[in-house]
Amino acid sequence: MPRPKKERNFEHKFSELIYRPAGIPLEGLHQVDLHRDELEALRLCDCVGLTQEEAGQQMGVSRGTIQRILTVARSKTATALSKGYALAFVGDEL
Numbered sequence: 001m002p003r004p005k006k007e008r009n010f011e012h013k014f015s016e017l018i019y020r021p022a023g024i025p026l027e028g029l030h031q032v033d034l035h036r037d038e039l040e041a042l043r044l045c046d047c048v049g050l051t052q053e054e055a056g057q058q059m060g061v062s063r064g065t066i067q068r069i070l071t072v073a074r075s076k077t078a079t080a081l082s083k084g085y086a087l088a089f090v091g092d093e094l
Helices: 036-048 052-059 063-083
Strands: 031-035 086-090
Touching: 031 036, 031 063, 036 052, 036 063, 036 086, 052 063, 063 086
Parallel strands: 031 086
Antiparallel strands: none
């Protein structure tokens, strides 16, 4: 049985958004889901410029957890951008 997911702290509330390539209807696109914690980790490390250690402290998780979250988030983002997929922000209480 896996360990329960640790509660994470989020500074910002995000609206439910879907980014897609211009001029292509959403119905015909593959969709990549970017979860709330992935978006927050990207924001803290890549936009705000915090280190993984600082981002982990702010979110209430370890640096290793932030590193794993960032790896997945960057992969999903790169896939969506390079293949022309829709990027949807999903999660609890965005």
